[in-house]
Amino acid sequence: MANLSSEFIGIKSPNPFWLASAPPTDKEYNVRRAYEAGWGGVVWKTLGMDGPPVVNVSGPRYGAIYGPDRTLLGLNNIELITDRPLEVNLREIKTVKRDYPDRALVVSLMVPCDEESWKFILREVENTGADGVELNFGCPHGMAERGMGAAVGQVPEYIEMVTRWVKTHSRMPCIVKLTPNITDIRKPAEAAQRGGADAVSLINTINSITSVDLDLFAPEPTIDGMGTHGGYCGPAVKPIALNMVAEIARNAETRKLPISGIGGVTTWRDAAEFMALGASNVQVCTAVMTYGFRIVEEMIAGLSAFMDQKGFTATSELVGLAVPKVTDWQYLNLNYTTKAVIKQEDCIKCGRCHVVCEDTSHQAIAMAADRTVTVKDEECVACNLCVDVCPTGCISMQELPVGTLDPRTGRPVGTPLNWTEHPNNPSGSAAACAREPAE
Amino acid sequence: MTTSQFQPGIMPGRLPAEDYCHAFADTAPPLTDHAARVAADRCYFCYDAPCTTACPSGIDVPLFIRQIATGQPEAAAVTILSQNIFGGLCARVCPTETLCEGACVREVAEGKPVEIGLLQRHATDRLQAAGVHPFSRAERTDFSIAVVGAGPAGLACAHRLAMKGHEVTLYDARLKPGGLNEYGIAAYKAPGGFAAKEVAWLLQIGGITLLENWALGRNGTLADLLEDHDAVFLGMGLAGVNALTIPGAEHATPATDFIAHLRQSEDLATLPIGRRVVVIGGGMTAVDAAVQAKLLGAETSTIVYRRSQPEMPASLHEQDHAQTHGVRIVPNATPVAIRKDEVGFEVEFARTATRDGTMTLLEDTLRLKADQVFTAIGQTLGPVPEGLTITGGKIAIDATGRTGLAKVWAGGDCASGGEDLTVTASAQGRDAAEDIHAFLMGA
Numbered sequence: 001m002a003n004l005s006s007e008f009i010g011i012k013s014p015n016p017f018w019l020a021s022a023p024p025t026d027k028e029y030n031v032r033r034a035y036e037a038g039w040g041g042v043v044w045k046t047l048g049m050d051g052p053p054v055v056n057v058s059g060p061r062y063g064a065i066y067g068p069d070r071t072l073l074g075l076n077n078i079e080l081i082t083d084r085p086l087e088v089n090l091r092e093i094k095t096v097k098r099d100y101p102d103r104a105l106v107v108s109l110m111v112p113c114d115e116e117s118w119k120f121i122l123r124e125v126e127n128t129g130a131d132g133v134e135l136n137f138g139c140p141h142g143m144a145e146r147g148m149g150a151a152v153g154q155v156p157e158y159i160e161m162v163t164r165w166v167k168t169h170s171r172m173p174c175i176v177k178l179t180p181n182i183t184d185i186r187k188p189a190e191a192a193q194r195g196g197a198d199a200v201s202l203i204n205t206i207n208s209i210t211s212v213d214l215d216l217f218a219p220e221p222t223i224d225g226m227g228t229h230g231g232y233c234g235p236a237v238k239p240i241a242l243n244m245v246a247e248i249a250r251n252a253e254t255r256k257l258p259i260s261g262i263g264g265v266t267t268w269r270d271a272a273e274f275m276a277l278g279a280s281n282v283q284v285c286t287a288v289m290t291y292g293f294r295i296v297e298e299m300i301a302g303l304s305a306f307m308d309q310k311g312f313t314a315t316s317e318l319v320g321l322a323v324p325k326v327t328d329w330q331y332l333n334l335n336y337t338t339k340a341v342i343k344q345e346d347c348i349k350c351g352r353c354h355v356v357c358e359d360t361s362h363q364a365i366a367m368a369a370d371r372t373v374t375v376k377d378e379e380c381v382a383c384n385l386c387v388d389v390c391p392t393g394c395i396s397m398q399e400l401p402v403g404t405l406d407p408r409t410g411r412p413v414g415t416p417l418n419w420t421e422h423p424n425n426p427s428g429s430a431a432a433c434a435r436e437p438a439e
Numbered sequence: 440m441t442t443s444q445f446q447p448g449i450m451p452g453r454l455p456a457e458d459y460c461h462a463f464a465d466t467a468p469p470l471t472d473h474a475a476r477v478a479a480d481r482c483y484f485c486y487d488a489p490c491t492t493a494c495p496s497g498i499d500v501p502l503f504i505r506q507i508a509t510g511q512p513e514a515a516a517v518t519i520l521s522q523n524i525f526g527g528l529c530a531r532v533c534p535t536e537t538l539c540e541g542a543c544v545r546e547v548a549e550g551k552p553v554e555i556g557l558l559q560r561h562a563t564d565r566l567q568a569a570g571v572h573p574f575s576r577a578e579r580t581d582f583s584i585a586v587v588g589a590g591p592a593g594l595a596c597a598h599r600l601a602m603k604g605h606e607v608t609l610y611d612a613r614l615k616p617g618g619l620n621e622y623g624i625a626a627y628k629a630p631g632g633f634a635a636k637e638v639a640w641l642l643q644i645g646g647i648t649l650l651e652n653w654a655l656g657r658n659g660t661l662a663d664l665l666e667d668h669d670a671v672f673l674g675m676g677l678a679g680v681n682a683l684t685i686p687g688a689e690h691a692t693p694a695t696d697f698i699a700h701l702r703q704s705e706d707l708a709t710l711p712i713g714r715r716v717v718v719i720g721g722g723m724t725a726v727d728a729a730v731q732a733k734l735l736g737a738e739t740s741t742i743v744y745r746r747s748q749p750e751m752p753a754s755l756h757e758q759d760h761a762q763t764h765g766v767r768i769v770p771n772a773t774p775v776a777i778r779k780d781e782v783g784f785e786v787e788f789a790r791t792a793t794r795d796g797t798m799t800l801l802e803d804t805l806r807l808k809a810d811q812v813f814t815a816i817g818q819t820l821g822p823v824p825e826g827l828t829i830t831g832g833k834i835a836i837d838a839t840g841r842t843g844l845a846k847v848w849a850g851g852d853c854a855s856g857g858e859d860l861t862v863t864a865s866a867q868g869r870d871a872a873e874d875i876h877a878f879l880m881g882a
């Protein structure tokens with residue numbers, strides 16, 4: 001079994017699976033159970049300033065989006081940072097770290113935007129023996145209205161300023177946690193780097209309203225007849241998070257900045273995907289809030305088996321392997337041609353591939369009277385919709401090698417050609433010499 | 440007083456009184472709301488769905504299941520009932536394993552179809568519980584139609600005609616409407632007086648006058664009906680039964696009579712049943728009679744079928760149902776005589792062999808002791824008015840239900856086409872009504 005031990009900005013953990021700062025890490029009881037279950041590290045639920053703690057709503061604070069059989073696909077929350085007194089959290093952090101020295105314990109922080117507050121809280125955290133801090137610049141509700149969380153994360157200058165304070169007043173490794181509620185994720189990452197951050201983690205939750213109560217005509221979760229936007233997370237946000245991780249990993253400015261990947265990580269495979277796109281480790285919240293801590297056993301076993309299969313001996317060998325394969329659309333090979341191929345023996349004749357292609361796409365799948373479905377190569381543009389909707393997964397894409405005839409265009413498949421080189425591109429290099437527009 | 444299961448003869452009360460209710464409880468209990476959601480989520484919303492094609496009444500299965508999945512079971516019920524007004528009973532009695540569920544792509548994929556029957560019941564139960572009749576009548580016409588037979592064919596026809604604004608007079612020979620829904624379907628498939636409640640709910644449409652205890656041939660002729668009405672629909676079902684032609688045949692009772700008696704019994708503990716019951720036949724009626732005999736406390740209940748077991752008209756599901764209820768199935772034996780003995784009867788069978796579809800009698804015989812013998816060897820068309828064409832023992836109709844006689848339509852068990860099932864009867868009644876309407880309005 002491959003060794004999963006991981007080192008992230010100098011913080012060691014037996015595996016790259018950490019729990020994200022959230023309810024699962026809000027107190028000693030939970031964190032001990034998490035470590036016992038096998039989690040490599042935790043980011044403690046965000047601490048605020050000394051003094052009276054924040055107050056949470058006492059009505060429902062979560063909402064959800066479901067797939068079939070009420071599989072939870074997306075979770076929305078209007079919870080704030082920890083609502084327990086600072087000294088209680090600090091005391092617990094100290095004892096837990098003492099009892100589990102081999103596990104990572106990072107403390108998430110969110111205090112007002114003045115240097116003194118940060119100086120104070122950093123000293124307190126340092127005394128606990130915690131391994132590092134994570135700056136919560138992402139919480140999209142409640143705290144943002146008070147000038148913290150996403151209110152900081154959406155202004156690169158503030159990120160840089162606060163990060164610099166943290167690095168000035170503490171020797172602890174510092175992770176800056178980014179909000180996805182922004183147009184270009186590279187900007188806050190660059191700001192964090194300028195401020196001296198050791199790493200970024202992303203994503204925090206996405207502004208969202210999950211549903212509307214159609215009797216009350218109010219957003220859910222509904223608090224005394226009213227609702228507010230919350231933060232969205234869980235499997236549904238994974239594609240957004242993966243893209244943002246990749247954006248930072250392939251950005252020239254930030255390509256060396258370590259990343260902790262967060263957002264919808266549920267299985268070993270999700271974790272491997274984040275790591276391939278440049279994350280050194282992953283953090284998990286919704287998946288444990290859906291199934292409990294034991295899922296880490298599957299993640300550990302799954303990632304180890306995968307690494308054995310690929311011949312990797314350290315998780316670092318996997319990190320970033322897919323980054324060079326992420327490019328801009330204009331560099332994709334427009335001559336690359338595939339066709340949908342149906343494995344007839346696995347087809348159950350539901351007709352979904354036929355109807356979606358017929359109704360919404362390219363009329364490229366015929367359905368016979370006996371319900372047999374066949375691809376019309378002369379119409380198939382290889383859009384992949386049939387593959388995506390087939391319930392049994394019996395459709396795949398098959399590449400046509402260069403030189404073979406594409407029945408759709410009536411021409412042989414050409415050698416690689418991207419948009420910058422394409423004759424149809426009015427601003428491309430080939431445009432000048434193209435007299436007749438190609439199809 | 441309870442008689443023991445082992446007491447010879449034909450006796451009532453073989454079980455403790457409180458056991459009957461349990462024995463005849465719903466065979467397929469309704470889905471809970473949660474179970475219905477889970478079941479509904481399994482539907483793929485197939486294109487040109489094979490389940491719909493396989494349903495004799497053409498219910499839009501994927502649509503109604505999607506309506507359940509999106510939290511509107513009552514709307515799902517309307518989708519069902521607008522194709523098949525007996526959607527409630529069909530959900531309970533259809534042999535779904537050979538119809539919709541047999542064709543479901545998830546049967547192909549996993550050997551576990553979407554539970555269409557149970558979902559159909561979930562939706563229709565919700566609507567009936569709400570006491571809602573979701574259909575209303577179109578603007579009244581001056582047409583009046585006679586419907587003969589208040590079984591599912593006649594009632595479905597009457598309901599659709601009433602919806603179109605016509606006046607319907609429904610004639611039935613029995614004292615209660617419902618046909619075999621009321622007198623034939625096994626008691627445990629639709630307990631709690633479901634059939635009667637469904638008919639009452641159906642009649643809420645209005646415009647239907649029911650004349651009970653009125654038999655065509657006895658109380659009036661087809662000519663009389665044609666004189667009083669603009670069109671006639673015949674849905675008389677199969678009033679006769681095939682009889683044995685062997686020595687001692689008079690000792691056997693038609694299973695349908697036994698079942699009709701059972702269905703009308705107020706207190707099952709008072710219903711006499713034999714200690715050893717033998718049912719001759721191999722179809723749905725044989726299974727229903729044998730199982731219900733067992734449930735009433737018969738010590739043994741045996742189905743004897745003349746051909747091999749795979750050839751039985753009863754589906755595999757029904758055979759399983761019989762066998763798990765302790766019924767013994769004896770294939771390849773045909774009765775040759777029934778003799779009376781000290782306590783009951785002895786039925787003698789000749790062993791048979793079937794090769795390439797042809798049956799031959801063997802030398803070997805089999806003798807079964809019985810206290811009660813039922814026959815379930817098929818039902819036949821009763822007397823029908825003159826002038827109708829009969830094919831294969833049924834009134835010949837075309838795809839729209841028209842008979843050879845002007846202004847006379849027919850459907851259900853008495854008519855040609857389709858299997859003898861509630862769902863087929865309901866569909867044929869509906870289709871005939873549509874054609875009658877088109878005919879009258881075009882006229």
Ligand SMILES: Cc1cc2nc3c(=O)[nH]c(=O)nc-3n(C[C@H](O)[C@H](O)[C@H](O)COP(=O)(O)OP(=O)(O)OC[C@H]3O[C@@H](n4cnc5c(N)ncnc54)[C@H](O)[C@@H]3O)c2cc1C
Pocket residue numbers: 532533534587588589590591592593610611612613616617618619620623624625628653654655656674675676677678695698723724727821850851852853858859860861862864
């Ligand atoms: C024991 C048994 C069990 C069955 N179980 C099932 C099952 O589980 N599932 C299933 O789908 N199907 C089942 N069937 C078949 C199903 O009941 C019939 O296919 C269906 O009832 C046919 O409907 P119908 O309206 O044509 O006839 P019927 O239901 O037979 O109704 C005919 C009506 O016409 C009346 N009538 C007859 N003659 C006259 C006359 N001369 N004048 C006036 N009225 C007349 C009768 O009183 C009756 O009310 C079963 C049948 C039997 C016998």
Ligand SMILES: Cc1cc2nc3c(=O)[nH]c(=O)nc-3n(C[C@H](O)[C@H](O)[C@H](O)COP(=O)(O)O)c2cc1C
Pocket residue numbers: 020021022023045046075076077079080081082108136138139177203204205232233234235237262263264265283284285286287
């Ligand atoms: C109920 C709830 C509370 C959260 N509280 C915090 C928090 O206090 N600090 C923080 O940095 N992130 C918080 N998050 C965000 C998570 O740490 C994580 O970034 C996000 O849920 C995405 O990961 P996931 O898809 O694995 O859940 C919270 C999430 C949830 C669901």
Ligand code: SF4
Pocket residue numbers: 342346347348349350351352353354373389390391392393394395
């Ligand atoms: S979607 Fe898949 S299973 Fe359904 S008909 Fe098409 S190929 Fe067959």
Ligand code: SF4
Pocket residue numbers: 493494495496497498500523526529530533535538539540555556559862
């Ligand atoms: S009516 Fe019967 S065959 Fe038709 S869908 Fe319903 S249960 Fe299936």
Ligand code: SF4
Pocket residue numbers: 350481482483484485488489490491500501504542543544545553555
């Ligand atoms: S065949 Fe099965 S999966 Fe397809 S629409 Fe019908 S019930 Fe749904």
